[in-house]
Amino acid sequence: MAAIVARLDGVSLQYGERVILRNCSLDIVEGAITCIIGLSGAGKSTILRLIDGLRRPDAGHVYLREHDICHMPERELNEIRRKVSLSFQFAALLDSLTVGENVALPLREHTRLHDDAIRKIVLDALESVGLGSTYDNMPSELSGGMLKRAGFARAIVTRPELVLYDEPTTGLDPIVTHLITDTIVRLRNKLNGTAVVISHDLQSIYMMADYVAMLFEGAIIAYGTVDEIRTSSNPLVQQFLEGSEVGPIPI
Numbered sequence: 001m002a003a004i005v006a007r008l009d010g011v012s013l014q015y016g017e018r019v020i021l022r023n024c025s026l027d028i029v030e031g032a033i034t035c036i037i038g039l040s041g042a043g044k045s046t047i048l049r050l051i052d053g054l055r056r057p058d059a060g061h062v063y064l065r066e067h068d069i070c071h072m073p074e075r076e077l078n079e080i081r082r083k084v085s086l087s088f089q090f091a092a093l094l095d096s097l098t099v100g101e102n103v104a105l106p107l108r109e110h111t112r113l114h115d116d117a118i119r120k121i122v123l124d125a126l127e128s129v130g131l132g133s134t135y136d137n138m139p140s141e142l143s144g145g146m147l148k149r150a151g152f153a154r155a156i157v158t159r160p161e162l163v164l165y166d167e168p169t170t171g172l173d174p175i176v177t178h179l180i181t182d183t184i185v186r187l188r189n190k191l192n193g194t195a196v197v198i199s200h201d202l203q204s205i206y207m208m209a210d211y212v213a214m215l216f217e218g219a220i221i222a223y224g225t226v227d228e229i230r231t232s233s234n235p236l237v238q239q240f241l242e243g244s245e246v247g248p249i250p251i
Protein backbone atom coordinates (compact mmCIF):
# COMPACT_ATOMS: atom_id res chain seq x y z
CA MET A 1 0.00 0.00 0.00
CA ALA A 2 1.24 3.49 -0.81
CA ALA A 3 2.50 5.60 2.06
CA ILE A 4 0.56 8.63 3.27
CA VAL A 5 2.51 11.89 3.14
CA ALA A 6 -0.11 14.11 4.73
CA ARG A 7 -3.36 13.36 6.51
CA LEU A 8 -6.30 15.37 7.77
CA ASP A 9 -8.06 13.34 10.42
CA GLY A 10 -11.47 14.56 11.60
CA VAL A 11 -10.49 18.19 11.24
CA SER A 12 -12.87 20.97 12.19
CA LEU A 13 -12.16 24.64 11.70
CA GLN A 14 -14.21 27.77 11.88
CA TYR A 15 -13.61 31.46 11.31
CA GLY A 16 -15.65 33.24 13.95
CA GLU A 17 -19.13 31.78 13.75
CA ARG A 18 -18.60 30.38 10.29
CA VAL A 19 -17.83 26.66 10.12
CA ILE A 20 -15.46 25.96 7.22
CA LEU A 21 -14.39 22.36 7.87
CA ARG A 22 -16.46 19.86 9.83
CA ASN A 23 -14.90 16.50 10.72
CA CYS A 24 -12.95 16.58 7.48
CA SER A 25 -10.58 13.71 6.63
CA LEU A 26 -8.27 13.31 3.65
CA ASP A 27 -5.19 11.21 2.92
CA ILE A 28 -2.52 12.50 0.55
CA VAL A 29 -0.89 9.47 -1.08
CA GLU A 30 2.85 9.47 -1.67
CA GLY A 31 3.96 9.93 -5.25
CA ALA A 32 0.48 10.94 -6.43
CA ILE A 33 -1.03 14.18 -7.67
CA THR A 34 -4.19 14.78 -5.66
CA CYS A 35 -6.53 17.47 -6.97
CA ILE A 36 -9.01 19.12 -4.63
CA ILE A 37 -12.19 20.47 -6.18
CA GLY A 38 -15.07 22.34 -4.62
CA LEU A 39 -17.12 25.53 -4.70
CA SER A 40 -15.50 28.92 -4.20
CA GLY A 41 -15.18 29.58 -0.50
CA ALA A 42 -15.58 25.89 0.40
CA GLY A 43 -12.28 25.84 2.27
CA LYS A 44 -9.84 24.41 -0.28
CA SER A 45 -7.07 26.95 0.39
CA THR A 46 -7.68 26.42 4.10
CA ILE A 47 -6.83 22.73 3.66
CA LEU A 48 -3.49 23.66 2.11
CA ARG A 49 -2.77 26.06 4.98
CA LEU A 50 -3.51 23.27 7.45
CA ILE A 51 -1.18 20.84 5.67
CA ASP A 52 1.54 23.49 5.59
CA GLY A 53 1.10 24.15 9.31
CA LEU A 54 0.15 27.80 8.74
CA ARG A 55 -3.14 27.20 10.54
CA ARG A 56 -4.05 24.84 13.31
CA PRO A 57 -7.48 23.16 13.40
CA ASP A 58 -10.01 23.72 16.19
CA ALA A 59 -10.43 19.94 16.48
CA GLY A 60 -8.97 16.85 14.85
CA HIS A 61 -5.43 16.14 13.72
CA VAL A 62 -3.14 17.03 10.84
CA TYR A 63 -0.24 14.68 10.14
CA LEU A 64 2.84 15.10 8.01
CA ARG A 65 4.11 11.54 7.68
CA GLU A 66 3.76 10.17 11.21
CA HIS A 67 4.05 13.55 12.91
CA ASP A 68 0.95 15.16 14.37
CA ILE A 69 1.75 18.80 13.60
CA CYS A 70 -1.18 20.31 15.50
CA HIS A 71 0.42 20.45 18.91
CA MET A 72 4.00 20.62 17.82
CA PRO A 73 6.27 23.35 19.14
CA GLU A 74 7.03 26.02 16.50
CA ARG A 75 10.69 25.09 16.15
CA GLU A 76 10.02 21.43 15.47
CA LEU A 77 7.19 22.35 13.11
CA ASN A 78 9.48 24.63 11.10
CA GLU A 79 11.91 21.76 10.65
CA ILE A 80 9.21 19.45 9.27
CA ARG A 81 7.66 22.21 7.17
CA ARG A 82 10.87 22.43 5.11
CA LYS A 83 9.73 19.29 3.32
CA VAL A 84 6.52 21.00 2.23
CA SER A 85 6.26 23.87 -0.20
CA LEU A 86 3.17 25.95 -0.82
CA SER A 87 2.77 27.73 -4.14
CA PHE A 88 0.22 30.42 -3.33
CA GLN A 89 -2.78 31.44 -5.41
CA PHE A 90 -1.28 34.88 -5.95
CA ALA A 91 2.41 34.02 -5.60
CA ALA A 92 4.52 36.92 -6.74
CA LEU A 93 8.21 37.38 -7.38
CA LEU A 94 9.96 40.38 -5.86
CA ASP A 95 10.13 43.08 -8.54
CA SER A 96 13.50 44.39 -7.44
CA LEU A 97 15.34 41.06 -7.84
CA THR A 98 16.17 39.10 -11.00
CA VAL A 99 14.34 35.86 -11.67
CA GLY A 100 17.43 33.91 -10.61
CA GLU A 101 17.74 35.84 -7.36
CA ASN A 102 14.06 35.26 -6.62
CA VAL A 103 14.35 31.52 -7.13
CA ALA A 104 17.49 31.47 -4.97
CA LEU A 105 15.72 33.03 -1.97
CA PRO A 106 14.67 29.78 -0.21
CA LEU A 107 18.22 28.44 -0.59
CA ARG A 108 19.71 31.61 0.87
CA GLU A 109 17.26 31.42 3.75
CA HIS A 110 17.56 27.72 4.57
CA THR A 111 21.04 26.64 3.49
CA ARG A 112 24.63 27.80 3.72
CA LEU A 113 25.48 26.89 0.16
CA HIS A 114 27.98 29.03 -1.72
CA ASP A 115 26.98 31.27 -4.61
CA ASP A 116 28.30 28.86 -7.25
CA ALA A 117 26.32 25.94 -5.85
CA ILE A 118 23.21 28.09 -5.53
CA ARG A 119 23.52 29.28 -9.12
CA LYS A 120 23.71 25.71 -10.35
CA ILE A 121 20.66 24.57 -8.39
CA VAL A 122 18.66 27.64 -9.42
CA LEU A 123 19.51 27.13 -13.09
CA ASP A 124 18.47 23.50 -12.81
CA ALA A 125 15.16 24.52 -11.17
CA LEU A 126 14.52 27.14 -13.87
CA GLU A 127 15.37 24.64 -16.61
CA SER A 128 12.94 22.14 -15.15
CA VAL A 129 10.11 24.64 -15.71
CA GLY A 130 11.39 25.62 -19.16
CA LEU A 131 12.83 28.98 -18.08
CA GLY A 132 16.57 28.30 -18.23
CA SER A 133 17.20 31.45 -20.26
CA THR A 134 15.46 33.86 -17.86
CA TYR A 135 18.00 33.69 -15.02
CA ASP A 136 19.12 37.30 -15.43
CA ASN A 137 15.76 38.76 -16.44
CA MET A 138 13.67 40.99 -14.21
CA PRO A 139 10.18 39.65 -13.34
CA SER A 140 8.60 42.55 -15.27
CA GLU A 141 10.08 41.09 -18.46
CA LEU A 142 8.16 37.81 -18.08
CA SER A 143 4.61 36.91 -19.15
CA GLY A 144 1.98 35.78 -16.65
CA GLY A 145 2.50 32.10 -17.45
CA MET A 146 6.28 32.47 -17.17
CA LEU A 147 5.93 34.21 -13.80
CA LYS A 148 3.81 31.29 -12.59
CA ARG A 149 6.47 28.83 -13.68
CA ALA A 150 9.21 30.92 -12.09
CA GLY A 151 7.14 30.75 -8.88
CA PHE A 152 7.10 26.95 -9.23
CA ALA A 153 10.89 26.94 -9.66
CA ARG A 154 11.16 28.87 -6.40
CA ALA A 155 8.74 26.47 -4.70
CA ILE A 156 10.73 23.37 -5.71
CA VAL A 157 14.27 24.71 -5.47
CA THR A 158 14.76 23.15 -2.02
CA ARG A 159 13.46 19.81 -3.37
CA PRO A 160 10.44 19.48 -1.08
CA GLU A 161 8.72 16.10 -0.70
CA LEU A 162 5.31 17.65 -1.00
CA VAL A 163 4.33 20.60 -3.17
CA LEU A 164 0.97 22.32 -2.68
CA TYR A 165 -0.36 24.34 -5.62
CA ASP A 166 -3.23 26.74 -5.04
CA GLU A 167 -5.07 27.42 -8.31
CA PRO A 168 -1.99 27.32 -10.52
CA THR A 169 -3.88 27.82 -13.79
CA THR A 170 -6.60 30.28 -12.82
CA GLY A 171 -6.72 33.21 -15.24
CA LEU A 172 -4.38 31.69 -17.82
CA ASP A 173 -5.19 30.90 -21.45
CA PRO A 174 -5.75 27.24 -22.51
CA ILE A 175 -2.29 26.82 -24.01
CA VAL A 176 -0.46 28.19 -20.98
CA THR A 177 -2.81 26.17 -18.76
CA HIS A 178 -1.72 23.06 -20.63
CA LEU A 179 1.93 24.00 -20.23
CA ILE A 180 1.55 24.67 -16.49
CA THR A 181 -0.32 21.40 -15.98
CA ASP A 182 2.42 19.55 -17.81
CA THR A 183 5.02 21.34 -15.68
CA ILE A 184 3.34 20.18 -12.45
CA VAL A 185 3.46 16.57 -13.66
CA ARG A 186 7.09 16.90 -14.73
CA LEU A 187 8.10 18.45 -11.40
CA ARG A 188 6.40 15.64 -9.50
CA ASN A 189 8.38 13.15 -11.61
CA LYS A 190 11.64 15.06 -11.23
CA LEU A 191 11.31 15.38 -7.44
CA ASN A 192 9.94 11.86 -7.16
CA GLY A 193 7.50 13.63 -4.88
CA THR A 194 3.88 14.27 -4.11
CA ALA A 195 1.61 17.15 -5.09
CA VAL A 196 -1.73 18.57 -4.03
CA VAL A 197 -3.36 20.86 -6.56
CA ILE A 198 -6.43 23.01 -6.08
CA SER A 199 -8.00 23.69 -9.41
CA HIS A 200 -11.26 24.65 -11.04
CA ASP A 201 -9.99 23.55 -14.42
CA LEU A 202 -11.47 20.14 -15.18
CA GLN A 203 -9.42 19.56 -18.35
CA SER A 204 -6.26 20.19 -16.43
CA ILE A 205 -7.40 17.96 -13.53
CA TYR A 206 -8.26 15.09 -15.88
CA MET A 207 -4.80 15.44 -17.39
CA MET A 208 -2.74 15.41 -14.19
CA ALA A 209 -4.69 13.93 -11.29
CA ASP A 210 -4.04 10.51 -9.85
CA TYR A 211 -6.75 11.19 -7.28
CA VAL A 212 -9.53 13.75 -7.03
CA ALA A 213 -11.11 14.83 -3.74
CA MET A 214 -14.29 16.91 -3.67
CA LEU A 215 -14.84 19.23 -0.73
CA PHE A 216 -18.44 20.12 0.01
CA GLU A 217 -19.99 21.65 3.11
CA GLY A 218 -16.90 21.14 5.22
CA ALA A 219 -15.92 17.58 4.33
CA ILE A 220 -14.50 15.45 1.54
CA ILE A 221 -17.64 13.88 0.10
CA ALA A 222 -16.00 12.05 -2.80
CA TYR A 223 -12.52 10.67 -3.41
CA GLY A 224 -11.15 8.49 -6.18
CA THR A 225 -9.24 8.25 -9.43
CA VAL A 226 -10.26 10.51 -12.31
CA ASP A 227 -12.29 7.66 -13.81
CA GLU A 228 -13.99 6.91 -10.52
CA ILE A 229 -14.90 10.55 -9.98
CA ARG A 230 -16.09 11.07 -13.56
CA THR A 231 -18.36 8.05 -13.35
CA SER A 232 -19.44 8.71 -9.75
CA SER A 233 -23.12 8.27 -9.10
CA ASN A 234 -22.98 10.93 -6.37
CA PRO A 235 -25.35 13.68 -7.60
CA LEU A 236 -23.19 16.37 -5.92
CA VAL A 237 -20.16 15.26 -7.93
CA GLN A 238 -22.12 14.99 -11.17
CA GLN A 239 -23.64 18.44 -10.77
CA PHE A 240 -20.26 19.97 -9.97
CA LEU A 241 -18.51 18.36 -12.95
CA GLU A 242 -21.34 19.33 -15.29
CA GLY A 243 -21.45 22.85 -13.90
CA SER A 244 -25.20 22.53 -13.78
CA GLU A 245 -27.49 24.90 -11.88
CA VAL A 246 -29.90 22.02 -11.38
CA GLY A 247 -29.17 19.56 -8.59
CA PRO A 248 -28.55 19.18 -4.88
CA ILE A 249 -25.86 21.90 -4.66
CA PRO A 250 -27.56 25.09 -3.50
CA ILE A 251 -26.77 28.01 -5.82
Ligand SMILES: Nc1ncnc2c1ncn2[C@@H]1O[C@H](COP(=O)(O)OP(=O)(O)OP(=O)(O)O)[C@@H](O)[C@H]1O
Pocket residue numbers: 015020038039040041042043044045046047
Ligand atom coordinates in the same frame (compact mmCIF):
# COMPACT_ATOMS: atom_id res chain seq x y z
N1 LIG B 1 -8.46 34.51 7.88
C1 LIG B 1 -9.77 34.39 7.66
N2 LIG B 1 -10.67 34.98 8.47
C2 LIG B 1 -12.00 34.84 8.24
N3 LIG B 1 -12.52 34.15 7.24
C3 LIG B 1 -11.69 33.54 6.38
C4 LIG B 1 -10.26 33.63 6.55
N4 LIG B 1 -9.69 32.91 5.55
C5 LIG B 1 -10.69 32.39 4.81
N5 LIG B 1 -11.89 32.77 5.32
C6 LIG B 1 -13.20 32.35 4.79
O1 LIG B 1 -13.26 30.95 4.85
C7 LIG B 1 -13.91 30.40 3.69
C8 LIG B 1 -13.02 29.39 3.06
O2 LIG B 1 -11.87 30.04 2.53
P1 LIG B 1 -10.85 29.36 1.54
O3 LIG B 1 -9.94 30.42 1.09
O4 LIG B 1 -10.26 28.16 2.19
O5 LIG B 1 -11.83 28.88 0.37
P2 LIG B 1 -11.50 28.31 -1.07
O6 LIG B 1 -12.25 27.03 -1.23
O7 LIG B 1 -10.03 28.27 -1.29
O8 LIG B 1 -12.16 29.39 -2.03
P3 LIG B 1 -11.72 29.95 -3.48
O9 LIG B 1 -12.13 28.88 -4.47
O10 LIG B 1 -12.55 31.17 -3.66
O11 LIG B 1 -10.25 30.20 -3.44
C9 LIG B 1 -14.24 31.59 2.83
O12 LIG B 1 -15.58 31.89 3.01
C10 LIG B 1 -13.37 32.70 3.32
O13 LIG B 1 -14.01 33.93 3.17
Ligand SMILES: [Mg+2]
Pocket residue numbers: 044045046089166
Ligand atom coordinates in the same frame (compact mmCIF):
# COMPACT_ATOMS: atom_id res chain seq x y z
MG1 LIG C 1 -8.74 29.33 -2.48
